[in-house]
Amino acid sequence: MIRDNGLGGRLWRMAVWAVVVVFILNLLALIAVVVVDSFSTRWFGTWLPAGFTTHWYSDAWDEFQLTDILVATFEVVGAVVLISGLLGVTAAYAMARREFPGKRAAMLVFLMPLLVPPLTYGIPLATLLYRVGLGGTLAGVILANLVPAIPFVILVMIPFIEQIDPRIEAAARVFGASTTSLFLRILAPLLLPGVLAALLLVLVRTIAMFELTFLTSGPTSQTLVVALYYAVFASGVRAGQEVDVMAVVYMVTTLIWLLIALRFVSPTQIVSRAKQQST
């Protein structure tokens, strides 16, 4: 690698690292504040709280009905991941392998949901869902969350599929593989890493998707983010520590999945495949 060892180069390097360190320190402090507060008995105007306790965790679990919320969250996320995976991967395969009339229009339909803020289509979508009686239900929340999830899977998968040599499939055909065995023995193993990466990212994104769930959920279909928002919004009623407990539960829930995702793929790999394809 080329290294610029002049004074200017060194100062610049130090400045960049300083920015990184400041960012990380503030980030860790921010997380620490929430975690410490969730264990504190009373914390007012001092560096550290007066004492530590774990009872907020059991309190919050009962008061916010965290079990119900977590179950609802996983139902929504699980359904979104499954459906968007099924629809997204098949569509991505067709988009990667075939040129057909109307492909550009189809691509536009797949791109738009990612380029328009969720609230823009969320408000009319929620209105429609309430009209057909799906508003406030789990099904409505799942349908709304599919809108950004399907395009996301498609856009991650297209370049991934494109880099699999179609001659492998052709060779299998020549040796007499049926469509089923072609799919099960050639495509599925080759696609699996990409599919896993895409689905794990959809999972993290769906857990975090606030707006669409907020607009479409009812009392029984709240996911963790939305329940958390209501808890903060009505924070006068509940102890601040309980809100922090929920925030910590939320962070741990997403963190686990992100770490699993990072074990499978280097995060930059996904996009650099996309980049190679676009050039």
Add this chain to the structure above:
Amino acid sequence: MTGTAFRLRLAARGVDGITLLVLPALLALVALFVYPFAFGLAVSLAPKAGRFYANYQTFFADPFLRETIWNTLKLALPTTLLTLLIAVPVAFRVRLMRRQRWLTTILLLPMTLGTVLVAQGLLTYLGPRGWFNRGLMLLHLTAHPIVLTNNYWGVFASLLLTGFPFTFLLTLSYVSGIDPALEHAAATLGGGARARFMRIFLPLLAPGLAVTFCLSFVQAFAVFPSAVLLGAPAGSTHVISIAAYQAAFERYDYSLGSAIAMIMGAVQLVIVVAVLASRSLFYRGPVGGTKG
């Protein structure tokens, strides 16, 4: 017979069994995105009272509503630009590192936090008695706590923190996609660091940075929960998504709510299209070296 011929003709144009695989996803998005969007547009043009454009007139006539566009842009543009300005040099450093994984994992951490944890954390951390202000006072950088929450800066900090990982991730992948041989060639010819960046990397990166800007901007522009929790939702951070939500679900004027949502989408698209169009001013071609 004719059925086979028809199928062959379709296949010649690229339509066969595999092409049809695109249909389920396409139908789902038409039903869940295109149709609601058209429906929203129609609803927005059917106001409770007045001519068909009455909602849009209301929006632009009312300064409190009209200013939401400006309030949103004032938050979204600087934060997007700043994350990009930080992400580029950091990505250039990280590109040279051998143990990228640890640092990228830490930098990706904010993705797992969620806006509410960030809001809750920032309210405590940046608050008048929080660690940040205590730290500043300890270092004698300030005599009185700086007000950083429940105003513009709180939302700004939250957008910066949650927006950075995504911007950084995209930038890093674009930066590491550039063939190092190009840089070596420039260095051999005597190009200094600044010249190499300005004349090699920047032109090659510009398209990728434009895409990154757009995707990050979409996220920042949609700011909603943090503007309510961390900002002054009735004042400086009365952003357009709050206005749309309040109209639709607090005053139950779905028509006005949809109209504001449409305006929001339009403003957003204008900026995205402008940025993507300016991309064509730059070099477009392979960045991966000569053997393509």
